[in-house]
Amino acid sequence: MTAAASQKQGSAQAQSRNGGSLWLRVLDPGERTLALLLLAPTALLLALIIVYPVGRLIWTSVHTLSLTSGAPAVFSGLENYQLMLEDPVFWETTRNTVLITLITVPGALVVGLCLALMANLPFRAKWPVRLSLLIPWALPLSFAGLIFAWFFHSEYGVVNDVLRRIGLPGVIWFNSAGWAFAAICLTIIWKTSSFMALIILAGLQTIPRSLYEAADVDGAGRLRQFWEITLPLLRPSIVVALIFRTITALQTFDIPFTMTRGGPGTATATLAMYIHQNTVDFLDLGYGSALAVVMFALSMIVTALYLRMIRARG
Amino acid sequence: MLSGKPLRFLVGFILVVNGMFPALWILFTSLKTEAELTQKPITWFPHAPTVANYVRAFTDQPLPLFLFNSFMVALLSTMLTLLVSVLAAYALARLKIRGRDLILSAIIAVSTFPLVTLLVPLFEIMRALGLLNSWVALILPYTVLSLPVCTLILVAFFEGIPRDLENAAMIDGCTRIGALFKVVVPLSAPGVFTAGIIAFVNAWDEFLLALSFNSSPTLRTLPVGVTLYQGEFAFPWPVISAALIVGIVPIAVLIVIFQERVVSGLTSGGMKG
Numbered sequence: 343m344t345a346a347a348s349q350k351q352g353s354a355q356a357q358s359r360n361g362g363s364l365w366l367r368v369l370d371p372g373e374r375t376l377a378l379l380l381l382a383p384t385a386l387l388l389a390l391i392i393v394y395p396v397g398r399l400i401w402t403s404v405h406t407l408s409l410t411s412g413a414p415a416v417f418s419g420l421e422n423y424q425l426m427l428e429d430p431v432f433w434e435t436t437r438n439t440v441l442i443t444l445i446t447v448p449g450a451l452v453v454g455l456c457l458a459l460m461a462n463l464p465f466r467a468k469w470p471v472r473l474s475l476l477i478p479w480a481l482p483l484s485f486a487g488l489i490f491a492w493f494f495h496s497e498y499g500v501v502n503d504v505l506r507r508i509g510l511p512g513v514i515w516f517n518s519a520g521w522a523f524a525a526i527c528l529t530i531i532w533k534t535s536s537f538m539a540l541i542i543l544a545g546l547q548t549i550p551r552s553l554y555e556a557a558d559v560d561g562a563g564r565l566r567q568f569w570e571i572t573l574p575l576l577r578p579s580i581v582v583a584l585i586f587r588t589i590t591a592l593q594t595f596d597i598p599f600t601m602t603r604g605g606p607g608t609a610t611a612t613l614a615m616y617i618h619q620n621t622v623d624f625l626d627l628g629y630g631s632a633l634a635v636v637m638f639a640l641s642m643i644v645t646a647l648y649l650r651m652i653r654a655r656g
Numbered sequence: 657m658l659s660g661k662p663l664r665f666l667v668g669f670i671l672v673v674n675g676m677f678p679a680l681w682i683l684f685t686s687l688k689t690e691a692e693l694t695q696k697p698i699t700w701f702p703h704a705p706t707v708a709n710y711v712r713a714f715t716d717q718p719l720p721l722f723l724f725n726s727f728m729v730a731l732l733s734t735m736l737t738l739l740v741s742v743l744a745a746y747a748l749a750r751l752k753i754r755g756r757d758l759i760l761s762a763i764i765a766v767s768t769f770p771l772v773t774l775l776v777p778l779f780e781i782m783r784a785l786g787l788l789n790s791w792v793a794l795i796l797p798y799t800v801l802s803l804p805v806c807t808l809i810l811v812a813f814f815e816g817i818p819r820d821l822e823n824a825a826m827i828d829g830c831t832r833i834g835a836l837f838k839v840v841v842p843l844s845a846p847g848v849f850t851a852g853i854i855a856f857v858n859a860w861d862e863f864l865l866a867l868s869f870n871s872s873p874t875l876r877t878l879p880v881g882v883t884l885y886q887g888e889f890a891f892p893w894p895v896i897s898a899a900l901i902v903g904i905v906p907i908a909v910l911i912v913i914f915q916e917r918v919v920s921g922l923t924s925g926g927m928k929g
Contacts, residue, residue, distance in 0.1 A: 373751050376751060380746055383744070384740055387799060394781075398781075402776060440888075451887070463664050472916075476915055482907075486862045488900060491729070492682070498693060503698050507697075512765060542920075593770050593771075596864065637772065
């Protein structure tokens with residue numbers, strides 16, 4: 343738009359506003375004021391629920407603040423962090439969280455990719471397949487945890503029933519750290535792989551058929567087509583899915599909480615569960631905050647790594 | 657090698673079993689009697705289906721209250737999310753704003769924000785405002801949880817509405833805000849619906865904040881409520897299963913009706929899973 347035109351429009355707007363009543367002026371402000379007004383509720387909510395809490399989180403993490411004593415917050419520098427480094431439960435829950443992330447994110451990606459490739463076949467009726475991918479996504483995580491706790495029940499669980507039917511011994515899943523951890527990881531992979539599949543499926547459907555037809559003409563086999571056409575073209579959708587999945591994996595809480603309560607002992611407890619315990623059960627807000635700062639740092643690292651990966655590969 | 661129809665049938669079967677079996681198994685469990693449940697080897701299909709577990713699910717815990725709390729929190733936070741994100745998305749899609757890209761990046765950054773880390777400060781804020789054990793304590797964070805994805809979905813939809821329609825409404829004496837709600841929003845109804853369903857499911861499913869902020873029995877939401885059936889040592893699995901089925905039905909109905917919208921929303925906006 344030329345300067346003259348915009349000036350003309352501006353004066354026309356000013357004229358109509360002078361002509362209009364005060365009420366109309368309130369209802370029909372200029373473009374910039376309007377933009378500010380429209381974005382204000384978002385800004386207000388983000389300020390209350392994200393920005394102020396982040397500042398408060400960092401502030402609390404360098405104070406001794408426990409609600410059980412009722413004493414006011416006392417500045418204690420890095421004492422909470424020092425305590426944390428010497429706390430074996432912190433290290434164990436952090437290790438569990440990182441392990442869950444390292445196992446379930448690639449796990450969900452592989453399973454999700456398989457589900458997506460399967461769902462991409464030309465089915466006559468689309469809805470059964472679509473629903474089968476949507477139901478696991480829509481199910482609350484806590485429901486999935488309870489359902490799979492029942493699946494893995496040592497006496498009456500369907501998993502052990504199947505194992506026994508094919509001649510293997512049943513496993514007492516929740517009495518040993520390793521098996522309990524495996525059960526949790528399998529549950530998380532089941533719950534999250536269909537979301538991966540939905541994202542990847544959408545990516546698959548944007549790949550033009552002509553590419554495969556050309557590859558057929560050139561004599562490239564199915565496997566080669568998958569590695570050289572499908573996977574490279576899927577990269578953008580896979581990266582997006584991976585970022586979200588990794589960030590949520592670091593926050594894992596619902597499934598171990600409902601399946602094992604972190605047991606046996608603290609063998610399957612996650613960092614989020616330890617933050618929750620310190621905050622809500624022990625009301626030790628200072629220590630809970632220091633733990634949360636660590637998780638915050640972990641997710642920042644993940645986001646930064648992925649963003650670099652996207653940029654490096656274009 | 658399998659090909660054509662038999663292959664598609666087999667693959668479809670695997671997909672459906674993977675997606676549906678857990679819910680089906682819980683349905684079978686919920687219909688079994690205690691005696692049948694402890695038979696060995698276990699039975700798959702209930703031999704003598706009973707609704708006794710459903711009766712107990714409603715009498716052992718205030719299940720209708722959990723449903724009501726979940727429904728109201730999800731509904732109110734969805735409405736607030738939609739209102740706030742419609743306004744923001746309109747500004748971002750239509751108005752000349754300096755730093756538009758910066759604002760959009762900030763919104764995307766918020767969508768990957770780990771809300772769990774803010775448990776302590778949010779707990780403090782809700783406590784200071786006297787909001788612990790209230791719907792509002794959950795509605796506000798849930799709104800922020802879904803705000804980024806809903807805004808992104810709506811920006812994309814608004815950009816697809818011709819400006820002429822809006823201008824015509826404004827010439828007819830409509831204000832800009834009037835044109836937004838009378839022309840742009842109705843024309844973007846599919847987008848508004850998609851965003852709304854995703855916000856609703858996000859709120860319906862959330863567990864940690866609901867567990868932490870609303871400890872009063874009368875304000876429990878469903879995902880927290882279903883964990884209360886287990887005693888210290890007793891796990892009444894058929895009753896838990898019945899309660900889970902009652903919780904799954906509303907969300908399943910929503911998904912069955914709006915499946916195509918949900919898929920398009922999930923894959924266009926990028927979101928949490």
